[in-house]
Amino acid sequence: MPAANDISPALLWLRRDLRLADNPALHAAIERGGPVIPVWILDPVAEATGAAHRWRMEGSLRALARDLEGLGARLILRRGAALDVLRDLAKETGADAVLWNRLYDGPARARDEAVKSALRSDGLEARSFNGALLHEPWTVETGQGGPYKVYTPYWRAVAERVVHEPIAAPSRWPSPQGWPASDALDAWGMAADMRRGAPVLAERVEIGERAALQRLAAFLEEDLRAYAEERDRPDREATSGLSHHLAVGEISPRQIWAATQPRRQGAVAKPAQKFLQELVWREFAYHLLHHSPEMATDNWRPEWSAFPWREDGEAAEAWRRGRTGIEAVDAAMRELFVTGRMHNRFRMIAANYLTKHMLVHWKVGEAWFRDTLVDWDPASNALGWQWVAGSGPDAAPYFRVFNPQTQAEKFDPDGVYRDRFIAEGRAKPHADALAFFEAAPRAWGLSPGDRYPDKPIVGLKEGRQQALDAYQDWKSRRDAA
DNA sequence: TAACGTTTATA
DNA sequence: ATAAACGTT
Secondary structure (H helix, E strand, O other): OOOHHHOOOEEEEEOOOOOOOOOHHHHHHHHOOOOEEEEEEEOHHHHOOOHHHHHHHHHHHHHHHHHHHHOOOOOEEEEOOHHHHHHHHHHHHOOOEEEEEOOOOHHHHHHHHHHHHHHHHOOOEEEEEOOOOOOOHHHOOOOOOOOOOOHHHHHHHHHOOOOOOOOOOOOOOOOOOOOOOOOOHHHHOOOHHHOOOOOOHHHHOOOOHHHHHHHHHHHHHHOHHHHHHHOOOOOOOOOOOOHHHHHHOOOOHHHHHHHHOOOOOOOOOHHHHHHHHHHHHHHHHHHHHHHOHHHHOOOOOHHHHHOOOEOOOHHHHHHHOOOOOOHHHHHHHHHHHHHOOOOHHHHHHHHHHHHHHOOEOHHHHHHHHHHHOOOOOHHHHHHHHHHHHOOOOOOOOOOOOOOHHHHHHHHOOOOHHHHHHOOOOOOOOOHHHHHHHHHOOHHHOOOOOOOOOOOOOOOHHHHHHHHHHHHHHHHHHHHHO
C-alpha cells in the first residue's frame, strides 16, 4: 500500500449527514487511502431552508467540528455556489475526488447532478453514496415494477429486506499536509432568522452525533417496550425524540434499524415493530419524493388544485400564533413555536384543523412547519401535509375530519399537555406556557394575562360541516366536468 | 392514524 | 338502558 501522501486528497462534501459513524461517503474517502478534507458549503440551496433548520444545522456543524478536532481534523466551511467552492477547494488542496452522500429533494438533486457532471468533466472523481436511507428509493418496487403508492404494502416490502450493516466511525483521521482556510461559523449567522425571543426551549435540545446515539440508547433501554401503547400520548415521554437528529444526519436510519435488531436480520423484532414502522414512514416519504419531486410544492393528486382552499391571511395567522381558541390546536402550535418540535399526534390535529375546519391550503401550514420545525425534513413534511389534506398518496380520505376535542380527551386525558402550553386564565401557568409569551415576537401583542379566546375561530361542528360541504361541492363539480 | 348518526344486539 | 355494529361523509 502506498504512503498516504502519495495519494491525492479527497474532498468529503457533507450536507445533511453530519456524523462520523455509518457515513458511507466518509468510509469510501478513507478507503481511497489519501487524506480526507471534510467541507460543508452554505450555498443557495442550504440557505433556502427554514429558520429553525438553519439554527439546528449551525449547532450540528459546531458539534461535528468539535468531533473532527478530536481526531486532529478540521471541518472546512465555505460559502458560495457549491460547484465553485468545490472547484476552488480541489485546486487549493490538490484533491482529485469529491465524495458525498445523496439527498433526494428536488432542489438538492438538481444541484448535485449538475455538480457531479461538471466535476467529472473537469477530470475529477465525483461519487455519491446512500447515507440517508435504509434502501435507495428506486430499489423498492411493486410487483408491476413501479413505485409504491400505499404505505402498508411498502412496509411489507421493506420489513423483510436485509438492511446494510452500519459502518463504524473512523478511529483516526487521514489529515492532509495542511488544511485549507475555513469561514468562521459564527460569522455566517445561521441562527439570525430564528425570530424568537429568549429563552427558547429549542435551545435545550441536545445536539450532535454523541447526543443522538445517547438518545437512541436511552430510548431502546427505557421506552421501546411501551412505545406502541404510549406513542400517542404527549403527556408521557414515549417517543424516541430522534427526528431532529435524523433531520441533519447525526444518526442514520441504518444505525437505528440495527440497534433494534439485536439478533438477526430478515425479520423485524416484535417490540420494535411499531417504532420501525414510523422510521419507515420517513423512508416511504423519500420513496415518494424521489418518484415525484414536485410533491414538495404541488398537490400529488392534481385534481386538488381545483379545491376552494383559502389563502393565507388573518385566520391562518391566528393558527400560527396559537390563538385559534381550540386548546388542543393552540397547545400544539405553541409547543412548535417554543420548542421547535410538535408531538406527532398533535401535528395531525393541528394540521387537520387548519385544512378542514379552516379550509386553509396545506401549503400555508407546510411553509410554517418548514420555518419553525427543528426536525424539518423535506420529504416527511410534504408527505405529512398532503396526507392530512387528502391530496397525497395513501392520504386520509378528505372526510376523515378529526375532532380536536375528542382527540384531546383520548390522548391528553388529564390536560397535562394542554396546561403545559396554555397560560391564559391559569392562576399558576406552567413555565413552558410562559416561555411561549417570552419567545413570541412583540408584534404578536400576546401576554399571558390575556383572556383565552372565548370562542374558537371556527367552531368544531360548523367547521366539520363546512369542510364536508366544500368537499361535496368540489367533487360534484368534478364529476360534472 | 375519524366522527357521527342510526340501527341492531344484548342485558 | 347501553353497547356494539353499521353506513355515510
